[in-house]
Amino acid sequence: MLIESKRTSVINHDKASAFFKTAYEVFQEADRNIGKPAQLFYSIGGYTVKLHFAGNSLVPLITPALEHLNTQQCSSPSLTICLWDSESSKTSIPSPPWSLNDYSARGEVREYTNDSIFTACHKGSGALSILDCSTNTAIWWIRSANNVPFYESGSPLLTILHWWLQKNERQVVHAGAVGMKQGGVLLAGKGGSGKSTTAIACLNSNLFYAGDDYCIIKSSPASYVFSLYNSGKLNTDNVIRFPHLIPAINNYDRTDTEKPLIFLNRHYPLKMIEGFPIKAIFLPRITGLQDTILTPATQAIGLKAIAPNTLFQLSHANQSAFFEIAKFIKQVPCYYLNLGTEVKKIPEVILKFLSEN
Numbered sequence: 001m002l003i004e005s006k007r008t009s010v011i012n013h014d015k016a017s018a019f020f021k022t023a024y025e026v027f028q029e030a031d032r033n034i035g036k037p038a039q040l041f042y043s044i045g046g047y048t049v050k051l052h053f054a055g056n057s058l059v060p061l062i063t064p065a066l067e068h069l070n071t072q073q074c075s076s077p078s079l080t081i082c083l084w085d086s087e088s089s090k091t092s093i094p095s096p097p098w099s100l101n102d103y104s105a106r107g108e109v110r111e112y113t114n115d116s117i118f119t120a121c122h123k124g125s126g127a128l129s130i131l132d133c134s135t136n137t138a139i140w141w142i143r144s145a146n147n148v149p150f151y152e153s154g155s156p157l158l159t160i161l162h163w164w165l166q167k168n169e170r171q172v173v174h175a176g177a178v179g180m181k182q183g184g185v186l187l188a189g190k191g192g193s194g195k196s197t198t199a200i201a202c203l204n205s206n207l208f209y210a211g212d213d214y215c216i217i218k219s220s221p222a223s224y225v226f227s228l229y230n231s232g233k234l235n236t237d238n239v240i241r242f243p244h245l246i247p248a249i250n251n252y253d254r255t256d257t258e259k260p261l262i263f264l265n266r267h268y269p270l271k272m273i274e275g276f277p278i279k280a281i282f283l284p285r286i287t288g289l290q291d292t293i294l295t296p297a298t299q300a301i302g303l304k305a306i307a308p309n310t311l312f313q314l315s316h317a318n319q320s321a322f323f324e325i326a327k328f329i330k331q332v333p334c335y336y337l338n339l340g341t342e343v344k345k346i347p348e349v350i351l352k353f354l355s356e357n
Contacts, residue, residue, distance in 0.1 A: 016117040017116075017117060019097065020139070023093060023128070023141065024139060026093050029089075030054035030084040030090075031089075033054075033089050033091060034054050034088070034089055036055060038055070038059050039051070043071040044069055044165075045170040046170075049080075049081065050077035050079070050081070057087075057145040061156075062156045062157065064265075064266070065154060065231040067265050067266075078136060081137075081138040083140045086141070087144040093128070097112075108120050109121055112130075113316070116132065117132050120315045125142060125152075126142065126147065129159045150251065150258045154233060154259075155231065156229075158172070159314070166320070170216050170218050172215070172216055173214070173325060174188075174313055175187055175214070175217075176188075176195040176210070176211050176213060176215065177199075177215045177225045178198070178202040178347075179210065179273070180207065180276060182277070183278070185278065185354070188282070188302065188306045189283050190309055191309075193283070193284050193286070194284030195213070196213065196234050197234070198282075198337065198350075199211065200212060200232050201346045202350065206347075208271055209232075209273065210272075213229065215228055217324075219324060219327040224275060224276070225275055226275040227275060230263060231261055231262070231263055236256075236259070239260050248266070249261065279357050281335070282294075283297055283337060286339050289338070290341050291342070291345065293349070294337060295338060296333075296334075297334040297335055297336045299330060301334060302329045303325065307322055
């Protein structure tokens with residue numbers, strides 16, 4: 001049985017490697033066909049990540065949420081992601097050699113995934129993500145730039161970045177974060193709990209914004225958070241609480257079917273921050289009362305607020321992801337952030353906590 005398992009693993013590795021090689025060759029062809037590549041560099045989780053676009057068709061759809069992390073060109077980036085679409089580059093990628101039965105619920109392609117290569121395909125748009133950890137090279141492909149889904153612009157390359165960061169002592173989490181260079185708080189909870197409301201309310205305060213939906217954490221040598229996206233997302237019925245942001249909504253004409261999306265770096269560039277030490281985990285919850293107050297919460301409740309949502313949303317999130325989140329939470333206290341109706345009071349409570357801790 002063990003011999004058969006090893007044989008299957010070798011076969012899967014060979015298939016995954018062969019498909020990655022074929023896809024990468026198509027990218028090189030696309031790069032030659034267009035002849036005007038866009039190469040952009042970002043500081044993500046403390047690492048330099050290069051996005052190599054074959055042409056410019058995908059650039060305005062992928063990069064706005066990352067532009068606050070722009071960094072200088074680097075000859076040896078930690079990770080290179082190759083991006084292209086077939087329509088503008090006049091290339092065709094081979095039909096994926098797998099069936100719908102090979103997909104997991106989150107789009108992972110089991111037969112083309114192993115310890116070194118990760119593969120996922122979005123069932124709706126057909127967007128393909130592949131990471132080869134042995135070369136620190138990834139591929140993101142879609143048939144047409146017109147097919148890039150809304151979520152990809154708000155949280156671009158999330159699958160690839162999660163895979164790679166998990167291999168490099170970082171963990172993407174479904175959480176927000178606000179604070180200052182000296183320290184801040186992680187905002188955790190399920191959708192609708194008030195994470196985005198809290199993070200966006202802090203833009204007009206002395207606090208800085210690191211994210212409201214996804215962030216990157218590390219637990220060693222101490223709990224620390226890195227910003228990932230500057231895309232602010234609000235529920236449609238909550239926009240009325242921030243009327244000054246209505247002109248900044250990027251997809252205003254589509255909010256009947258999409259969450260209002262704001263690329264905050266374009267409107268609050270001085271309020272973006274790349275990261276800071278974490279002093280506590282705050283669990284926002286809407287109370288309907290006037291005042292915002294803090295009350296103690298257990299670390300077990302904090303773990304429950306972060307881990308299930310993160311593991312459910314991220315492809316190939318495994319046991320090591322859970323342990324990393326648990327380790328992070330054990331190092332800091334947890335509190336309920338009981339949100340009052342006066343939005344401007346929310347950052348005051350956070351600032352007071354940080355000044356005392």
